[in-house]
Amino acid sequence: MVLDIGKLARMALLSSGLSVLATPVSAETIFGAMAKAYENNPDLNAVRAGLRATDEGVPIAKSGYRPQISATATGSRIRLGQESLGRRGTPLLQEDFRTGSAGITITQQVFDGFQTLNNVRAAESIVFSSRETLKANEISILLAAAQSYADIARDQQIVAIRKQNLAFLKEQLNAANARLEVGEGTRTDVSIAEAQLANAQALLVGAVAQLKQSESVYVQVVGDTPTGIKQPSAASKALPRTLDDAVTTGLRDHPSIAAAEYNVDAAGYQVKSAEGSMLPGVVVQGSLTRNTTDRESTGGFDSTNGSITARLEVPLYQGGAEYGQIRQAKERLGQRRILVDSARVDVRQTIVAAHAQLEAAQATIAATKLQIRAANMALAGVIEERKVGQRTTLDVLDAQQSVLSAKEGLVAAQRNAVVASYALLASIGRLTVKSQGLEVAEYRAEEHYEAVKDKWFGLRTVDDRP
Numbered sequence: 037m038v039l040d041i042g043k044l045a046r047m048a049l050l051s052s053g054l055s056v057l058a059t060p061v062s063a064e065t066i067f068g069a070m071a072k073a074y075e076n077n078p079d080l081n082a083v084r085a086g087l088r089a090t091d092e093g094v095p096i097a098k099s100g101y102r103p104q105i106s107a108t109a110t111g112s113r114i115r116l117g118q119e120s121l122g123r124r125g126t127p128l129l130q131e132d133f134r135t136g137s138a139g140i141t142i143t144q145q146v147f148d149g150f151q152t153l154n155n156v157r158a159a160e161s162i163v164f165s166s167r168e169t170l171k172a173n174e175i176s177i178l179l180a181a182a183q184s185y186a187d188i189a190r191d192q193q194i195v196a197i198r199k200q201n202l203a204f205l206k207e208q209l210n211a212a213n214a215r216l217e218v219g220e221g222t223r224t225d226v227s228i229a230e231a232q233l234a235n236a237q238a239l240l241v242g243a244v245a246q247l248k249q250s251e252s253v254y255v256q257v258v259g260d261t262p263t264g265i266k267q268p269s270a271a272s273k274a275l276p277r278t279l280d281d282a283v284t285t286g287l288r289d290h291p292s293i294a295a296a297e298y299n300v301d302a303a304g305y306q307v308k309s310a311e312g313s314m315l316p317g318v319v320v321q322g323s324l325t326r327n328t329t330d331r332e333s334t335g336g337f338d339s340t341n342g343s344i345t346a347r348l349e350v351p352l353y354q355g356g357a358e359y360g361q362i363r364q365a366k367e368r369l370g371q372r373r374i375l376v377d378s379a380r381v382d383v384r385q386t387i388v389a390a391h392a393q394l395e396a397a398q399a400t401i402a403a404t405k406l407q408i409r410a411a412n413m414a415l416a417g418v419i420e421e422r423k424v425g426q427r428t429t430l431d432v433l434d435a436q437q438s439v440l441s442a443k444e445g446l447v448a449a450q451r452n453a454v455v456a457s458y459a460l461l462a463s464i465g466r467l468t469v470k471s472q473g474l475e476v477a478e479y480r481a482e483e484h485y486e487a488v489k490d491k492w493f494g495l496r497t498v499d500d501r502p
Contacts, residue, residue: 063264066185066454069254071476073181074174074469076259083173084479088497090166091485093159095492100152102492103144111136132331139325149315150308158305165298167481171291174479175467177257182458182467184254188265190451191247197443198240204436205233212429225429232433267450270394271457274471276464279391286387286464287380296372296379303369310365313358317349383463390460397453404446411439 074080114133145152209229215221254262276282287293322344329337351358415435421427461467469478487498 066268069185070178070181071474073258077177080177087166094489097155097159107140109138134330136328141323143321146318148317149312151312154305154309158302161298161302165295168291168295175462179462180257183455186451186454187250189267193447195243202236270453274466286383290383290465293379296376300372303372307365310362319347321345386463390463394456400449408442411442
């Protein structure tokens with residue numbers, strides 16, 4: 037296999053920005069980074085596990101519909117009389133008496149003031165709210181992956197720019213020394229060039245350190261080492277055309293709003309459940325008992341007893357706890373309604389901020405490109421003027437600094453545009469696996485829910501963990 041040496045030489049290790057790779061690596065795209073984060077991020081997997089635990093609240097609530105069955109068994113041995121000895125040493129009186137019983141009791145709640153019904157509905161609403169919360173967390177992780185990718189792309193370019201600047205300043209220092217030797221320059225020019233070179237070296241070290249920090253964040257979010265990172269383009273899939281479209285879409289589709297609305301539903305059912313504690317309740321209980329008796333003198337006998345009992349319970353006063361619980365549930369319902377309004381305000385503010393940042397970044401990119409062109413022309417002119425003695429070394433270094441600042445400004449603006457575009461998608465709830473066409477299996481929360489919602493027995497989880 038023939039290796040492209042030129043290509044390999046350009047692919048520096050991200051940890052230092054200076055080493056050369058010995059073998060080629062496949063380039064990672066921003067979509068690939070988001071797909072890996074969706075699959076590997078531990079925080080996201082923890083939220084999924086939490087949702088599966090929340091799913092179990094539904095069968096727990098449904099247990100109120102189902103009978104409660106218990107079994108009992110007892111046994112005893114009694115020795116009757118006293119042991120005494122006759123003339124020949126034999127016992128005169130001794131008898132064993134054995135008894136045993138086994139029974140089963142079935143208790144069925146027939147009516148509990150609709151408490152079980154409302155508890156089940158509340159549990160279902162909590163599950164639906166948790167699903168929306170999971171979606172919001174997925175969006176947050178995808179945005180974090182896109183941002184960490186864009187950060188590395190920015191930092192890599194800044195390292196490259198500062199290396200170019202360092203090389204330029206070394207040339208300027210050599211030129212200043214050469215002019216000093218022939219009497220055309222001064223020691224001041226050399227000192228200025230040396231100072232700028234030392235500053236450039238410090239800037240390069242800082243850029244490399246920042247790159248390493250960005251790499252560590254990438255590994256934390258994505259769960260893999262960054263390889264072949266390139267400057268990404270701003271998001272375009274599912275991006276709204278106008279701010280009004282973005283606000284309308286976000287208020288309709290953002291999962292944090294849907295989660296808050298489901299929480300209102302859950303709180304409403306919890307109010308009804310609390311009110312149900314003041315209604316009458318009906319319980320039916322059936323029992324079957326088998327008794328056995330074994331006596332040495334009379335032999336054994338067995339008996340079987342069965343009973344069915346219906347009990348009507350009418351709560352009159354329970355110390356005032358029931359009233360406090362109802363008032364408490366109503367206050368929580370009011371709180372949940374306020375939180376819906378708060379979620380809408382937060383979503384609107386996030387959308388407007390992301391849209392403004394995207395517009396600002398795009399305008400900055402256009403302006404900075406013009407600035408770079410003008411700064412390069414100015415630098416070239418200053419260098420030519422210095423050759424004829426009309427400019428000094430300081431003028432050249434100042435012009436170079438303008439070019440450096442403009443290039444780094446362009447890189448930062450490009451990163452900001454990428455992050456703002458994906459932040460805008462996230463703010464309207466559209467930064468998803470489906471909308472971005474990510475090559476990763478989408479997590480389907482409803483599969484676990486359907487598997488456990490009507491489950492009566494079993495200690496193992498759906499994925500067969502003990």
